[in-house]
Amino acid sequence: MAQDKKKGSIPPPPPKPTELPAKPAAKVLDAMGSLNAFYTNLNTYFAGNNPNLEPISRFMASDFMFIRNTENVAGDVKTVRWNSEETLRDLKATKDLNIRAERKILKVVFNQTVGNLANISVMVDLKYLQDTTVVAAVKAYTTHSMVFENGQWKIKNMITDRVAENQTIGACPCRITRTMVDRNDLYTARIMYPNGSGFESEELQVSFKGEGALSIITVGNNYFTWKENVIYTAKVGESSTVENLGKASSNTEAITVILAKGLYKSQCLKFEPLK
Numbered sequence: 001m002a003q004d005k006k007k008g009s010i011p012p013p014p015p016k017p018t019e020l021p022a023k024p025a026a027k028v029l030d031a032m033g034s035l036n037a038f039y040t041n042l043n044t045y046f047a048g049n050n051p052n053l054e055p056i057s058r059f060m061a062s063d064f065m066f067i068r069n070t071e072n073v074a075g076d077v078k079t080v081r082w083n084s085e086e087t088l089r090d091l092k093a094t095k096d097l098n099i100r101a102e103r104k105i106l107k108v109v110f111n112q113t114v115g116n117l118a119n120i121s122v123m124v125d126l127k128y129l130q131d132t133t134v135v136a137a138v139k140a141y142t143t144h145s146m147v148f149e150n151g152q153w154k155i156k157n158m159i160t161d162r163v164a165e166n167q168t169i170g171a172c173p174c175r176i177t178r179t180m181v182d183r184n185d186l187y188t189a190r191i192m193y194p195n196g197s198g199f200e201s202e203e204l205q206v207s208f209k210g211e212g213a214l215s216i217i218t219v220g221n222n223y224f225t226w227k228e229n230v231i232y233t234a235k236v237g238e239s240s241t242v243e244n245l246g247k248a249s250s251n252t253e254a255i256t257v258i259l260a261k262g263l264y265k266s267q268c269l270k271f272e273p274l275k
Contacts, residue, residue, distance in 0.1 A: 007263065010011075013019065018139070021243075026196045026231055028219055031111075031118035031120060031146045031148075031153040032108070032120060032147070033153075034057075034059055034109060034152065034153035034154070035122075035146070035153075035155070035183060036105070036142060037059065037189060038056065039057040039103050039104075039105060039124075041055040041056050042056055042057070042091075042101070042103055042271055043101075043102055043103060045091070045095070046094075046095055046101050046102070046201070047100065047102075049072065051092075053088050053092065056088065056091070057084060057234050058152075058154075059152075059153075059154055059155055060154060060155055061086045061147055061149050061154040061155060061156040062149065063083075063147075063156065063160070064079065064083060064084040064087070064154075064155060064156060064157075064158070065082070065083060065156070065157050066080075066081070066082045066083075066084075066086075066087045066157075066158045066159075066160075067079065067080070067081050067157070067158070067159045067160070068080050068082075068159075068160045068162065068163070069160070069161050070160070070162045070163075071163045073270035078200075090201070093190065093192075093201060096175070097173040097174070097175060097190070097192050097201075098130065099128055099129070099130060099135075099173060099192060100129045100130075101126065101127070101129075102126070102127045103124055103125070103126050103130065103233070104124065104125045105122045105123070105124055105125040106122070106123045106124065106125050106139070107122065108120065108121075108213065109121040109122060109123060109141075110143075115146070115148075115184050116147055116148040117146070117147060117148075118145075118148075118153065119143065119144070119145055119146070119148040119237075120143075120144045120146065121141070121142070121143045121144070122141075122142055122144075123139060123140070123141055123142075124139065124140045124141075124142050125139055126136075126138050126139070126162075127141055130173070135194055136194040138162050138163075139162075140160050140161065140162040141160070141161045142158065142159065142160040142161075143157075143158075143160075144157070144158050145158075146178045148184075156243075157267070159175055170199045172190055172191060172192060172193045172259075172260075172264060172267065173191075173196075174187070174189055174190060174191045174192070174253050174256070174259060175189070175190045176189050176206075176255050176256070179205070184208075184251065185207060185208040186205075186206070186207055186208075187205075187206040187207075187208075187251065187252075187255060188203060188204070188205060188206070189203070189204045189206055189219075189255055189259065189262065190202070190203045190265065191203075191204070191259060193264055193268055194267055194269040203257070203273055204219055205219075205220065206218065206219050208251060210226075210228075213227060213228055214226070214227045215227075216234070217231075217255075217258065219255070219258055219259075219263065222235060222236045222237070222262070222263065223235045223236075224245070224258055224262065226254055228256040229247050229248060229249055230244060230246070230247055230248075231244075231245040231247070231248055231254055231257050231258060231261075231262075232244055232245065233245060233262055236262060236263070243262075245257050245261040245262050246261055
């Protein structure tokens with residue numbers, strides 16, 4: 001006969017599950033969410049007319065650093081290292097030259113968060129457009145080191161590797177300005193041109209010397225002659241072969257002809273100065 005159970009006995013409560021320490025409320029913010037917002041705001045900046053860069057800079061840490069390695073179609077690798085100020089200045093210069101950049105995250109390759117540090121690596125599709133024409137395209141691999149700073153996830157380091165995918169030759173934008181307002185012989189030309197995996201920017205100093213029908217035009221380390229409204233090459237790189245580049249009736253037009261027909265003829269069908 002079974003033994004009677006004790007009257008009034010209460011079974012012990014089940015063991016409590018192990019509780020994880022609660023995170024601060026602000027940390028509910030997701031690092032990937034902040035990164036998505038950063039790229040969304042980049043596209044919004046280029047698509048609109050608002051010059052405000054704060055929606056982008058708010059996702060940059062106080063010691064933000066951007067490193068970009070680019071291989072062009074010739075196999076040469078160029079590296080830039082920019083802080084937040086230099087990065088924002090480059091974004092503004094691109095937009096000022098009427099180039100629109102569109103970025104899209106294609107794939108998240110790695111996403112890990114430990115405490116106040118996150119690492120997110122993605123594949124990015126990047127296109128540069130003039131009006132509605134795609135003038136350069138590239139796929140980039142980008143690693144983001146993010147920190148939780150002032151209640152928000154921000155990018156501390158951003159490292160991008162871009163390899164030449166295609167090269168589009170077309171109209172290249174440039175801005176030509178007088179270096180000194182009261183002088184008509186010194187100019188600065190800022191150029192953007194496709195390099196096979198994006199756009200490169202370059203700034204050249206231009207000077208005019210001479211009187212009457214003949215002028216010597218110096219562009220960087222290259223020399224040209226301007227005689228009877230016709231531009232000729234004098235020395236470009238190591239070459240001293242004389243070549244007729246075309247006609248020009250003003251200093252600005254002469255610079256444009258030199259850029260399009262002399263220095264950047266392999267990248268640009270023509271240069272169009274922005275007013």
